[in-house]
Amino acid sequence: xxxxxxxxxxxxxxxxxxxxxxxxxxxxxxxxxxxxxxxxxxxxxxxxxxxxxxxxxxxxxxxxxxxxxxxxxxxxxxxxxxxxxxxxxxxxxxxxxxxxxxxxxxxxxxxx
Amino acid sequence: xxxxxxxxxxxxxxxxxxxxxxxxxxxxxxxxxxxxxxxxxxxxxxxxxxxxxxxxxxxxxxxxxxxxxxxxxxxxxxxxxxxxxxxxxxxxxxxxxxxxxxxxxxxxxxxxxxxxx
Numbered sequence: 001x002x003x004x005x006x007x008x009x010x011x012x013x014x015x016x017x018x019x020x021x022x023x024x025x026x027x028x029x030x031x032x033x034x035x036x037x038x039x040x041x042x043x044x045x046x047x048x049x050x051x052x053x054x055x056x057x058x059x060x061x062x063x064x065x066x067x068x069x070x071x072x073x074x075x076x077x078x079x080x081x082x083x084x085x086x087x088x089x090x091x092x093x094x095x096x097x098x099x100x101x102x103x104x105x106x107x108x109x110x111x112x
Numbered sequence: 113x114x115x116x117x118x119x120x121x122x123x124x125x126x127x128x129x130x131x132x133x134x135x136x137x138x139x140x141x142x143x144x145x146x147x148x149x150x151x152x153x154x155x156x157x158x159x160x161x162x163x164x165x166x167x168x169x170x171x172x173x174x175x176x177x178x179x180x181x182x183x184x185x186x187x188x189x190x191x192x193x194x195x196x197x198x199x200x201x202x203x204x205x206x207x208x209x210x211x212x213x214x215x216x217x218x219x220x221x222x223x224x225x226x227x228x229x
Contacts, residue, residue, distance in 0.1 A: 039220055045218070045220075090155075102154050
């Protein structure tokens, strides 16, 4: 079955880069996503990557995909205090009607 | 930017009571979903809905749960007889129709926090 694993906590200093890691089990996953959840808020789509890509860059965000190791990472450059949130990795479950399998989320705390 | 709207933001109900959680998906989206997140746990898929019928449901989505699109705009989740373990944040989501745009992600609402006492 599908499973998505993430580390639970990351502390980073303002201005540094953050790297959040994720592993997934289903090698036939086609789309992988990063969502951000701020306190009391919903899930905000940050970025996605298609499985035939190795890297995707979107302003301060860089997604790296290692399909062989089933490893996905999200790098946030020049981390700001507003980046403090929980970040969820998710994969689109193959052969489903758009079902997403989420990781447990990584809490990122940005310190001044 | 278009939003998925959920009401209420917080609902407290007594065990055994029926609750209806409401969602207004983005107007040109045709796939709809409910997910839930028990405090401190993963976001879990409950059900997907397309063309006025359930496309897929999880093991969590038992006979106590039902979904409906009663009119052209609302999408509801009903829990017939709530249990303490139904306490969670419930998220509604919607996405566009095509295989290509499905990959562009799903727009989630802000959630309804359901507390069963």
